[in-house]
Amino acid sequence: MQQEAVAVVREYTEAVFRRAQVPMEPFNFEVDWVDQPSRHLSYPGAPRLPLPTAVPDLATLRDLVTGENLPPVRGWSLDRLATLLRLSYGVLDRRMTVNWNQDAAKRAHFEHAVWGRGTASGGGMYPVEIYLVAGASSPLLPGVYHYHTGQHVLERLLVADVADTVRTALGDAASPDGPAAEDSFLLATLRFWKNSFKYNSFCYHVVTQDLGAMLGSWDLLAPALGGPLRRHLRFDPAPLDRLLGFDSDAQSVFTVVPVRWTDDGRPAPTAAPAARSATTSAASAASQAGPSTAPAAILSRPAGSPADGPRVRHEPFERSQRVLEFPQVTTVHRAAVHSAPTPGRVADAAPVDLPGDPVALPAPQIDRLAQPLSTVLASRNSSFGRFRRPPELTAAELGTTLAFAAAGGHHPADVKGPDGGPALTRLWVFANHVDGLDTGSYAYCGRQHALLPAGPEPEGGMSAFLQQQYFLTNYTMSQVGAVLAISGRPDAVLDVFGPRGYRVLNAEIGTIAQRAYLSATAQRLGCGAVLGFDNVAMNTALGLDDTDERTVLFLLLGRHPEATADLAYRL
Template sequence: MNLAQDNRETATARDYVEAVVRRAREPMPPFGFEPDWGDQPYRHKVYTEADHLPLPRDGKPVGPLATGLTPARDAAPEFDLPTLSGMLADSYGLGVRRMGVNGNKDNEGRTWYGAATWARGTASGGGLYPLEIYLVAGRGAPVTPGVYHYYTPRHTLRRLLAGDLTGRVRDALDAAGDSTGASTANCYLLISVKLWKNAFKYNSFSYHAVTMDVGTLLGGWQTWARARGLGLTPRLWYDEEALDRLLGLETAAEGVMAVVPVELRDRPGAPASPPVLRGEPAVARTELERSRTLIRFDQVESVHLAAAAAGAAPPPDAAEAAFAIPAADDVGSIRLPAPASLDMDVRTAVRRRRSSFGRFSARRRLAADKLSALLHHGTEGGRLQTAEVRQGRHGLHRIAVFANHVDGVPSGAYDFTPDGGLHPITGDPLSPFLQQQYFLDNYNLEQAAAVLAVIGRPTAAVEALGARGYRLANADVGALAQAFYTCAAALGVGCGAALGFDNVSLRDRGGLAAGDEWPMLIVMVGHERERSAELDLRMA
């Protein structure tokens, strides 16, 4: 990529970021857009006439959530097929059908089976789950070499193309500079985003949400693998168009947004066979599209194509130094107690994970050690560790805490510091301010014990790393959200994440107006109403 093109792509991503963070004051086009719910796409990508390979059941516990959220030295990504099956099922497989009394407006429709929604272990903006997972398997794997699509409704792999195509993935990684050892892996998990599966509802804003969805999945895999004693290191820089061609995708409509090398064998440590690459075969099967009308959104496609055109991966140290945010003070004015323990198994935690949707109740205050656990484990273990950026103590984002009903913490806004301190931020009372900044009516923010705001510098990320730096920054936000959700489930605390708020007002109240920092996500935590009616129908 030449310098002029690089500047053009960076400017496109920077303009999109500015439009997103100011959308409460200056709406994004198309103005007055309303989703056509009767013409929404399939929630599960469907390839017709593709063979199903049932995945074996993983009967072993995954491991403690505390272990999964503890930063560790790199471990080998040596999976067998049951282990890979377990990680896929616990992250993106269908888990439970839930109906309950909450603040959402679509509860009545969910009582009908045709409109049922099935929860998964991974959080997703609006519950839309727009990600697709592919496995490119090579020689030595316990499946026939080829390209497979993970079909979530039946928890199967559908073979789309036979033959060892792992060399094509390696070439794509090498094009961006591979110094991670990924070229030795015999299999690769590819995560793609079908833009229409989110844009039909969120239109031009959708790209902001789906790039965080990528992070929730990668963060969940990172936690799962650590708890099992394995390691996963995602790659976000590669020749994206080459991988899109391999999967038969039109880059403007769907693109590969992450590559995760895995060593998939019948038994760990089995020797690899050298790959053989002949020609450039690609997936020729096409998916079955439910929607009669597909709408293209200019802002979504332009920022996506800008990120897809990214060149070489940035130096890890330079990338972190360019836009990492140190917390305000080394020592806070309030010291939180030691974090409450997280002994729950990861599988149990992700199966209990859910969004609270207006069920918060201030009748029970949140214990300070539970807030401490959420902040400590969420920020320490939830940071996304990619091959391109290995995060240090301060990370790419920091947390501001808006405390409403926490034991030992006066109501107010605080900067959270990594040593467990809360440093006060002066300003107006939180109530009714917080509720006034939230777009929807499915949450009462005053009833939440605390609202955690993830603070980042997305424009600086784009300037430092190019257009794909925006994806990295958002993926890190998503990984933090997934960590907060699973921590809350393990602590028996309600949780809900939201993007629908006035970024400008929240930035000003958080004391960020003088810099380029922005609140990127809010996460509400606290106890829920007791004895609320709910149906919890789990799949076998």
């Protein structure tokens, strides 16, 4: 069974990597924008608990690098948890920018507005849904809560102490200090339809990186707030999905993060009755929608049964009249749920050392990172078509970004140990217009903070090569300073962790991408993560054809013009 599941995941990853040359099914798919899901999942009828909205100035990115000026580790209060949720995944502002994106003109209209968040997400879909299981030590009534990203409130879905359900799912990894040391947990779930309505079969690849980006924000926010967090990626999701009332093919728990409370939290707010509105009747109407005539099936399989014990009975509002299932997403998700009974050594899945004479980079300019994390998260955005040069990106700016981003590969997690273990990823650079660095491709060596040459400037020039391999139209590569590529060894990761290794690898990739965004923002650089390059051609350019290493995600780095017609309305 394990080997069959590994084969399914390998087949899916191969389809993803070759999709620039061999399109993934369904062919000629058209997005139904009118029937898209709501960007903010809600549970009509559930009591709502307003969360504190004040956001304090936090430690700077520089402090997080050096370990200086950080608050003592003291656990979590409701205020600090509210800050974590809002800065990582809550709505922070409304944004309008002039860029080359095809829908830029629509964004001036309220119904097409872009609402900015601190964490990056592929296509701005934000498929992660966050649930809090509050135990007896919580400042809240014990039960299950959903974080409503649009209104910054907790929706109470169940009143019951169900901490044992989570502990059972975690197994031996429940707590290093004993089974009852932690009785509250954040459950990070993925709701596939929030992404697949646009990206169809490509969805699973994108959402597992989106999860990693959010966890990357949590990795930085936790020490800045003095509340420790560690991510669990190996657990049994079935009892948790039953608890939350999920159809596991449509939404599932991907990460469990224990929460240890302090006794300095503010009193729990009083739950206000949820407003009954047209939304409730719309949800009812949506549930009565007939079967789809599209080339996919309606998701209708029920989750759990009364015999499964306490579980959420509230139904979320579904805006879409037709919710489609894409067979490749369902198949790879069912396969990737499995994990190796006894994982191998993490080091066996790490990138191997490369030969070559290193090209030294200037020391990281950590003083350029001296902005509060709260400010950086609120300012982070994707560049789209706004790159402009000159002036050029400098080697020092590039090196600072590489060093801060690469550190995300050493995050504490159950699959890697408390020290973060070896990274499963490597950063590469396509140097296009970088002052102080010859044009060409390089591998980044974090241990030496240096670049290892991978290939010369392509015939016809780097800009022309990058533009030729990019199959979207929202970026002009001649204006980009450098393209960073995040790579991994998917086959080796699957050998070590089993089928779930695909999710482990993509989570780390998303974390590194988020850190690159934040480093660029602090340095007033532009950054944009893209999945629109031909991976096969990019691998060849880096000399990876005869290896098991592959590029997975790309980040564009450069400058924005100083004078722009942008608007950011802070909420």
